[in-house]
Each structure stands twice: as C-alpha cells, then as structure tokens.
Amino acid sequence: MHIPVTFLTWAMAFLPIVVLIILMVTFHWGAAEASAVGVVITVITGFGVPVAVGAPLLMGIGVAPVWAVIMPLICQAWGNTFGTLAAAWDALANFGGLTAGTALYWKTAFWAAFFLWLWDIATGFIICWFYGKGKAVKKGFAAVLILSTIQGGGEFVLSQVNTTLCCFLPSLIALGAIFMLGRMKMYKDPWRLDDSPIMNRKAVTKKAAALPEGMTLVHAFIPYVFLSVVTLVVLLVPPIHNAASAFKIGLSFPKEVTGYGYTTAAVKGYSAFAPLSHASLFLFLSAVVGLVYYKSKGWIKTGGTGRVFSGSIAMTMPSGIAVVGLVIMSKIMGGTGQTIVLAEGISGVLGKAYMALAPFVGLLGTFMTASNMSSNILFGNFQMTSAKLLHVSPALVLAAQTAGASIGAAVSPSKIILGTTTAGILGKEGEVLKKVMVVAIPAALIVGLITLLAGVV
Template sequence: MSINIMQWFAALLPILVLLVLLLRCRWGGDEAASAGLLCSILTAYLVFGGGADMIALAVAKGMWYSLSIILVVFPALIIYEVSRESGAFAVIRAGMQQFTPDKVLQVLAVGWIFVGFLQGITGFGVPVVVGAPLLISMGVRPLTAVLITLLGQAWGNTFGTLGIAWDGLVSQADMSDPAVFKQAILWSTGMLGVVNLIAGLLIAALAGGYSGMKRNAVTVILLAVLQGAGQMGLALLNPMLCNFVVVSLSLGLIFAIGRLDYYRQPAELHDPAEEKQEELVTGNKMNIQQAFLPYFFLIVIAVVVLLNDSIKNYLGQWTLALSFAGKTTSLGFETHSYSAYAPLAPLIHSGAFLLLAAIIGYLCYLQWGYIQTGGMQRIIQNSLKKTIPSAIAVIGLIAMSKVMDETGQTTVLAQGVASVTGGIYPILSPFIGLLGTFMTSSNLSSNILFGGFQQQVALMLQIDKAPLLAAQTVGGSIGSIIAPSKILLGTTAAGILGREGEVISKVLVGALLLCAVFGLVVFASYQFGW
C-alpha cells in the first residue's frame, strides 16, 4: 500500500509521546506507558482504520506477552529479597575484596562478564534484574548499576540466550546460501564485538572514571577480543552455543586476572554510593559461597535444562497459550489467526529457574539460621510492592507495541524510511532493528518483525542482503540498551522505579550514535565493494 506523510507522522506520534513524557516531563514508566498506549490506540482507530475489536485483541496480546516478562521480574525480586533478608549482600561485598581489592575490576567481573554470562544462557531481562542488585551491594549507585547492566547484556542479545534471536532472523530471511549465511555471521559478530568492547570500556569508566578506564583498558581489550573473536569463529560452527561458550571462558579468565599482582592494589569506585552501616554488619558466619548460593543454583538449573535437549523437550511439552482470530484494518493491514499465540512453557521459562533458585536459597538460609522470624512475609511483601507498579508499566509498553504492530503503524514507520532514503537506506538499516527492540524489548521480536523487511529492501535496491540482515540484528542488540521495558526491569530491581527517563537520557544518544556508525560502515561496504 502507499504511505502518505500524515500516516507516517501519526505512526511516529506514540513513540514521541512516550519519549517526551519520559525524558522531558520525567514521568514514571507506568504513567508514560499508559499515555503511549492511549495514543497508539487513538492513532490505530482514527488514522489506520483499526476496529475496536482489532485493537482490543492487540491489547490482549500485549497483556499476554507481558506475562512472560512479569514472570521474570517477580521471582528475580524474590531472589534479591532473600539475599537481602539473609545478609548475603554484605558478605558478597566483603568477599569480592578477596577476589581483588580493585573495585573497578569487581564491577567489570559482575556488571560486564557475569551479566554477559547470564545473557548467554537465560536472557529475557534476567541479567538486568539479577546484576543490578549485586552491583548495588558492592557499593555502586543504583542508577549507575542499571546503566552498567544494560551495557553489559547488550552484545549478547543476538547469539546469547542460546542464539534465539539469530534463529528468529534466520526464520524470516533466506540464508540457505552458505555464502550469505557466512557473510551475515561475520558481519554480525564483527559489529557485536565492537559493541562489546565499547561496553566494557564504558563500564570501566562508569565504575572508576577516566583513571579506572585507563587502568583496566588492557584487561577490557583482552577480554573483548576473546569474546568477539571467539564468538565469530564458533558462530560459523554453532550459532546456538557460540556466545555461551565464550562468556563461560571469559568468566573464568577474569577471575584468573584478578589474581595478578597488578590487581592486588586497592582501587576505589569513582562515585560510590554511601555505605549503609546496617548492611555491613550481618551478625552471621555466612561465607562467600553461601552468599552466592541462589545464583549458583540459577546457573546450574539453567545450564542443565537448556543445554540438555531431552530434559528441555520433556519439560517444554507443557505449554499455555491463547487463541486469537485474524483481523484486517480498513487500510489493508492484516493480522494472523493464532490457535496458540506466544505459547508459554512455564517449566523452562527463565522465571521458573529464578523461582526455584530463590526457593532453594531461602530454604538453605533458613536451615542455617540466616533468615529471622517473619522473613518469608517480608520477602513476599517487598517483592510484590516492587512488582505491581513495574507490571503496570510493562503491560502498557508491550500493549502499545502490539497495537502499533497489529494495525500497521510500526511497518509504516519502517517502510516510510526505506522509501524516502532509497540508496542511502543502508545507513539507517541498524535503526530499524533498534526500533523493533525499542518497541518490543526483544531482539528476537525485532528480527521476526523486520528481518523479512530488510531482505525485501535489499532485493529492491539490488544489493547483497547479508550486511543489512546483520545491521538489523546488531541494531536490535543496541536497542536493548534503551528498551523501556528492559529499563523498567532494572529500575525495579534497583529500587529506583520512576527514574526510567533518567536512564534513557543517559544512553539514548550513545545508542543512536553507535547505530549511525554501523550504518555508515554498512553503506561504505556497498560503495567500495567490501
């Protein structure tokens, strides 16, 4: 269908409303998301010809899809509250000193490498909701902790989570030609390696200022090269495991690095949070292994289930799903009919791993005498108190994205950019991936939404599609840094819900700039035949 300028600006309006309310007006995520949802509904009805029934179904899909995110938030907060109630965070903070007195390296180990490891195996926001409280317990300010975890998980959003986002891209674009597949892999892993290097340097700077980044530059470069080059080589052999393998190796490497004489000298954080005396006096004999117990179990459970096909398939056979009828707008945009929409497999969902790890941690701490009377009640109450406002915001954001997607608004935005830019479209190709993740908080969803579109543009422009497909998924990975729903997970876990606008304002320009650089590189590759 033809697109006019009014439709394009109307499709852009909900995003503008969301950003203005978050960045300019400093509204909380729940309020801004509700306003964005209302704007998307009005646009769908008045401009895009979506009927009330179609819009209602889109909102219902958004609410259902939001459940998978909320099921991560609540048990992750339970793990946090279990650790806080037992005094584990104070032990972790003291135990990290035994690893190395260099607090910037401590932050790199947790906020970059461990968070990247979690992204490699679990994803779905788990690295943010688990990593942020750990960093806070180590003396990092809450807002900085959220920024660090968002940066640390970004590069793993394509081949992490056992390559699920890459599989989504492959499902939408024809990569049956081995040459196209290889080129797309090389382009994707190459750009993601750069993202990882930049993230490592920025995390060192956030933790230790310029001196911290300078002091740890060699370590960051070494680890980034291991991860980037390792992922590139392994992705050609096994895209599903490539990220998990290299982040596992780097996790071991950074602890070995911490034993070097270079890192036996104390180094303080650039802008540490004020120490709370009650967190430092635990009154128990817990050791560092016990303090990390819930997180150890989380890793073991996830690895055993997700890397064993027999167990994964057995537990994954039980699913929950809703059915939805297909609808068509008056402008001709169609939605599919689903007998089982977005099936949720609760036994292999990240939330199940988190909940089981939390329960095991609680029972062990209770047995060892680290949980005081009334601890369970306090844990549940505090977790629910933080989850409810976050859940409202997540539902609003995801429902908004579904309304825009189902009624053609997101497609119009992408097609409008492609039709206007023509031959210079490759410069903007990463922004399409970023848009998809910004709207859905999922690089997988972004690749499914726009993977086929990027391929169509390549055919229309008669250019090699591999670089555009790579730009799509790399842009989606960068978009995970600024995705409002993922930021909400971080602010909820860090106890600063309502400051989502501050987080976005600190990373938005950088994310857009990085996409622009990659877009220029892709464009140059076509011009010079790289």
C-alpha cells in the same frame, strides 16, 4: 490490501511513538503509564537493574558517585541482548519474525554478537581511560583483551550454538578469569593512580551491614549454583531438553481484516512457548531454592518471606505493566498496518541509507522504555518490515536494532534515575547523561556505519 502512505497516514502511524516520547521525556511519566496511553492512541489512530547493584559496590571501593553510576550504565550493554538467558534476544526473534534454527535466525545472532563484542572491547578501554587515561589503558591493556575475548568472543562463538546460554557461560568463565588475572605477575602487586578523576578516596564510606552469622561466600552463591546447574542440564542434555520443550502453550486467533483491508491471517498456537524449558522457570526455581535454603539456616527471619515477595512484586510490577502495554501496542500497530506504513514512509525517503539509522531506532526504544527487550518488542517488526521493503539483509538490520538497544541502556533516563537514586545523588542525572552520551552516540553511529557498509557490500 492497500493502505495509502501519505503524510497524514504516516504521521498517524507514528503518533503512538511520539506520545510515548513526550510523556516519558517531557512529563517524566513511567513506562507503565505511558505505554497504557500509547495503547489507547494506537487503537484510536489505528487502521481498523545492573546500575542499581553496581553503583553502591563501586562507591564502596572509592569510586565517586557520579562515575559509579556512569560505569555500569556503559558496561551493562555487554550482556543486554543475550543476558538474562537471552530474554531480549527472544523478544527480537519473536517480534522480528525470526524462526529459531533457521539460517536467518543464526545470521542475525551472528551480527548482533559481533556488534556487542566491539562494544565489549571498547568499553573496557573507555573505563581504563576514565580511570587514568594513557597510563591506565597501558596497565589494563592485557586484562581488557583477555576478558573481552572471553566474554565478547565467547558470546560471539556460542551465539551460533545456543543463544540462551551464549552470554551466561562466557560470563561465568570471565568471572573465574578475573581471579586468575589477579595472580598474574603484572597484576598481583597493588597499583593505583592517586590523582584518578573518577575516584573519591577521601570520602567516608559507610560500614557494610553485618553478615548473617555463619554465612560464607559459598552459601551466598547457592541460588546461582542451582541456576547454573539446572540451566545447563535442561538446555544441554538432549533427552531432558526435548522432554521439557514438548509441552507448549499458545492461543489460537481467527483472521482479522481492517477497514483498509489489511489482513492478519488466522493462527493456531500463536507465539507458543514451552514453560518447562523457559528461562523464567529456571529463575523462579532458583529464587525458591535460595529462599528455602536461607530460611532453613535461620538467615530469613519470621515475616521475611512475605517482605521478599512484596518487595519483588513492588519492584517488578511497573516494568511488567510497561512490557504488557508495549506488547499490546506493538501488536496492534503490526496487525492494523501502522508498522508497514511507517516502514514504507521511511524507506521511501531514505532508501538503503536507512540501515545506518537502524541502531538509533533501537537506541530510541531503550531510551523510551529503559529495556532492550521492550525496544525489541516495540521496533522488531518495524525493522524487519523496513528491511524487506528495502531489499536489504534483515539479519543486519535486526542485529543493529538490538545492538543499538543495548547501547541505549546507557542513556535511558529511567536507568539513570535508578542509578542516581541508589548512589544518593538524585538530581545529577543531567551530569551523568552528558558524559554517557559522548560514549553511546558515537558507538551507535559506528554500528550504523558497519551495518550500512556490510549491507551495501
């Protein structure tokens, strides 16, 4: 097989990505529509929601709307890769060619968790600085170190044990630690800065909606308790985990050869997954348990169940279509040789210096798709191919990819629009983007420099 790596073939391979960027950034198309066009372009040119929840809560305690959007945008990267029971990490492993349990798999998780730990610590101090500069940093110093050690450090350690739970468990512990910090001598007394630039204390906040009669905090946490118990039991109890993982689903595909002779080998059970031990099943069962429990208590009225499902479908359908489109696009690019042409072109020009740009590729993917997982789907194979061609550590490059994708969530137009919509400041996207770019771009640059230095050494 030999695909000529000329400017023309490289440009043709890059065209689907360019189309995605233009449609989403210039013409403001959604990821679902843009990815569908990307698939068509790929075939014809081929060779053969933290901010939505966080913003209103922050506004409820007096944070100014613009800053109520900025803060969750920046901080959601803490759990972007290994959060949601490691959905984005699984996408990286799948499309980056990582086999679970291998040395390369664990090494990649090591570096990814390390990069995210640095971001965890940095964002804690950044938020303090936003609130009150030096005074707030001094006041919050101990809390930031404690919480980032629990969250980021815990994720770092557990990434070498169980990638599915390495964010989930530290998050639970960190949540409890917040309540404990409130009882410490340095934090138990009220403290605030009246002149904080991110606060809007004079604003009249809307009264919270009346709680369902008889509902307590314990009742509200029932689905999460169930999710925690089921997840821990199925994933941590060996006999149960082995039994649940035994049944797998995967399709068989024949060998394919393109016009340039690029061959994709035949495979049995391609990308097989175990539905009984998959994160999606735990999330679905938790939703059903919550629905049944609240309905039995009378907190979901007649017709409420239908509204819950229709609302869920309406919210998830666009992103679902987008992910399917991106998966198809990524696989066609990989299966026809376009990915390797892109990788050979970039590696031939930049050499090992490309490692410094690896996180920006991930950032670009999330900027385009508003999803760490989608970025990993789109560029995972490309990053792995580039690393092999350059003879550098794939673990470092893939880790930089997903770390950059996590950081990229802060500058994603789709996420920013979602935040400004829920905060009631639609039209302020430029103001938000201007402030988060000052944080996100240097962070990606630091990750890139560490990646390059670690790769060279």
